[in-house]
Amino acid sequence: MKLMPSCEEVSRLLSKALDEPLGLLDRGILQVHLSMCGSCRNVDAQLRELHGMAQDLFAAGPADDAHAHRARASHRSARRE
């Protein structure tokens, strides 16, 4: 890992951090980058939130009205259009 990682590399570290403890260097690199980059801070918060929500979803069962939203959620690939 470079000392000045790109946002893409940072997103990989953020995902990795959800699976295993990061080493001292990785943590330092992340901290410096996050202090300078609002987008990566937002992605950090979002990945953590999704991780937590997935845990809750599996532990607590369904959102009862999941199907009501099925219609609203258009196909993923549409988001690039």
Place this chain on the structure above:
Amino acid sequence: MTFQDASAAKESAAAPAATAWSATELGALRTRLMRHARMVLADPGVAEDLVQDTLLGVLEGAAQRRGDASLVTWATSILKHKIADWYRAPARRLMVQMGPDDDELAAEIDADFDERGHWSRPVPAWQQPEQHEERRQMMGVLEDCMGRLPAQTGRVFFMREWLGFDNSEIGLKLGLSGENVRQILHRARMGLRGCMQHNWVGGGGRA
């Protein structure tokens, strides 16, 4: 009637528990369990068997059941343990092969970044859902997004987030290197993030 209601009604009434579940309720529960099982198991026959086992366990155990966990929560947890045991059988070794939809997602995530690896466009913050109802809706959208993950990517993600396997165990069972597993989980999470961004934040969930 939700399972929670059914469960509450059952516990307050003195009627025999074993007869408290209607065919419709069990059908809905089965559908839900199958959806989860199919996300994490490639073989539909194995998914079918483990869900069937789980439902039998639920019916047998219903009378003795204590605690206030809803039927779905309880059944999902039984299923999870059955699937984890299935994967943990010493001889179990599967090979996953990435499909075209997995590559498509990888390309979508690449497009999140420019050639220097910076975000193609700034990533806005999400507002926290304030009310219970709002969070519940958000969970519904997340569930849909998870259902739309490419098959192999979804399998790895569910093994990690649902079964609670660590990366090395996933790699061992699916014939993937540690770096592969990390990469797939990254792709899954970024894909879910993009899907939520589009369908929840940008789709009218939050004005």
